[in-house]
Amino acid sequence: MFLPQRWILQARPWTRALSQKEGGRFPPCEGAMLLPGSFNNKVALITGGGTGLGRAMTTTLSSLGAHCFIASRKLDVLQKTAEEISTQTGNKVQAIQCDVRDPRAVAACVDQLVELAGLPDVIINNAAGNFVSPSERLSANAWKTITDIVLNGTAYVTLEVGKRLIQAGKGASFLAITTIYAESGSGFVVPSAAAKSGVETLCKSLAAEWGRYGMRFNVIQPGPIRTKGAFSRLDPTGQFETSMIGRIPAGRLGTPGEIANLAAYLVSDYASWVSGAVIRMDGGEYVSMAGEFNALQKVSPEQWDVMEAMIRKTKGSS
Numbered sequence: 001m002f003l004p005q006r007w008i009l010q011a012r013p014w015t016r017a018l019s020q021k022e023g024g025r026f027p028p029c030e031g032a033m034l035l036p037g038s039f040n041n042k043v044a045l046i047t048g049g050g051t052g053l054g055r056a057m058t059t060t061l062s063s064l065g066a067h068c069f070i071a072s073r074k075l076d077v078l079q080k081t082a083e084e085i086s087t088q089t090g091n092k093v094q095a096i097q098c099d100v101r102d103p104r105a106v107a108a109c110v111d112q113l114v115e116l117a118g119l120p121d122v123i124i125n126n127a128a129g130n131f132v133s134p135s136e137r138l139s140a141n142a143w144k145t146i147t148d149i150v151l152n153g154t155a156y157v158t159l160e161v162g163k164r165l166i167q168a169g170k171g172a173s174f175l176a177i178t179t180i181y182a183e184s185g186s187g188f189v190v191p192s193a194a195a196k197s198g199v200e201t202l203c204k205s206l207a208a209e210w211g212r213y214g215m216r217f218n219v220i221q222p223g224p225i226r227t228k229g230a231f232s233r234l235d236p237t238g239q240f241e242t243s244m245i246g247r248i249p250a251g252r253l254g255t256p257g258e259i260a261n262l263a264a265y266l267v268s269d270y271a272s273w274v275s276g277a278v279i280r281m282d283g284g285e286y287v288s289m290a291g292e293f294n295a296l297q298k299v300s301p302e303q304w305d306v307m308e309a310m311i312r313k314t315k316g317s318s
């Protein structure tokens, strides 16, 4: 094998909770935050709801009373998750197989949902595909695969549900999950970065255009959260996790339950005056990476004494 010794893969702890030490300076608080019953009589569609953050958002909405539908490609995964959440919350969670890259499959998924529960009140565009790769290694199909899932998939779901809502004169709340690099761009995940910023533009545009139909559109940009789906494709050897945590001012990764609480608020009636918002939730990672002088955190008090004396000694600029 060509990988250095320290890269050798070990069993990755995808699903374990953060240890007390990993809780950092701001331990997570994950229990459902809204009042019980906040989503009674509401129907929610969550794409990619079988795993990771989608599963967590489904669990929170379901625990607050929503009738949830989770949709993605792997029906067995969806069914298992649906059953587990439903057992936990006592509310219905149903699985619908759907590849969001296929507009006909999306239409059939929405047909099924409408047949079972009527038009949804909440739509969370969470499904995504991603992997790290130098861009010069990407084939046209690699580019198409990621942008089809992320941007086109979100557009197909949004248009399919949105048109039916308009026809029925019913409102709804849409949420999309993007990422902090949707704003900055990022090398090595270029199809994802391009597609995620397209998703943000789509949401902001429709927040303006479809508000008149009673639809709201918001976006959450999560920072790094340990899920198998993300970390197995973005940090396959596990070598970047420690340095990533080191640049997060909160001192730890995020947790799925924290995203789920923000998501539940944004799609709830408590947020009925929030539309077109893009909310970053990343423990401060984005600003920490962006600030030109933030590396000065490494300077010791003794080094500051020397630097301050040098600066004070300097008079004028010539």
Ligand SMILES: CCCCC/C=C\C/C=C\C/C=C\C=C\C(=O)SCCNC(=O)CCNC(=O)[C@H](O)C(C)(C)COP(=O)(O)OP(=O)(O)OC[C@H]1O[C@@H](n2cnc3c(N)ncnc32)[C@H](O)[C@@H]1OP(=O)(O)O
Residues within 6 Å of the ligand: 128, 129, 130, 131, 132, 133, 137, 138, 139, 140, 141, 142, 143, 145, 146, 179, 192, 223, 224, 225, 229, 230, 231, 233, 234, 235, 240, 241, 244
């Ligand atoms: C500094 C380091 C930081 C470390 C960061 C660590 C943590 C994360 C921090 C932040 C995360 C921020 C954002 C996260 C965003 C996310 O979206 S994470 C969610 C990720 N989840 C998923 O991707 C789940 C779904 N994914 C999949 O099913 C697959 O991975 C895939 C997207 C590839 C789709 O599968 P499928 O449809 O079966 O496609 P194929 O396997 O047929 O592949 C299609 C084409 O793509 C090419 N390809 C596949 N993998 C690679 C690769 N690794 N490199 C290059 N190219 C690849 C494949 O060859 C096909 O193209 P061709 O037909 O061969 O031309």
Ligand SMILES: NC(=O)C1=CN([C@@H]2O[C@H](COP(=O)(O)OP(=O)(O)OC[C@H]3O[C@@H](n4cnc5c(N)ncnc54)[C@H](OP(=O)(O)O)[C@@H]3O)[C@@H](O)[C@H]2O)C=CC1
Residues within 6 Å of the ligand: 047, 048, 049, 050, 051, 052, 053, 054, 071, 072, 073, 074, 075, 077, 098, 099, 100, 101, 125, 126, 127, 128, 129, 149, 153, 177, 178, 179, 180, 221, 222, 223, 224, 225, 226, 227, 228, 229, 230, 231
């Ligand atoms: N974890 C993190 O650090 C971060 C995650 N995010 C975002 O959070 C969201 C969830 O990611 P996460 O939970 O980490 O990762 P997961 O891989 O667990 O979630 C992605 C989900 O998308 C579904 N999916 C993929 N392709 C398709 C498709 N063609 N049609 C329908 N569904 C599909 C997958 O299900 P299936 O395989 O059954 O189709 C899976 O459930 C994504 O939007 C991601 O970009 C953003 C920033 C950070």
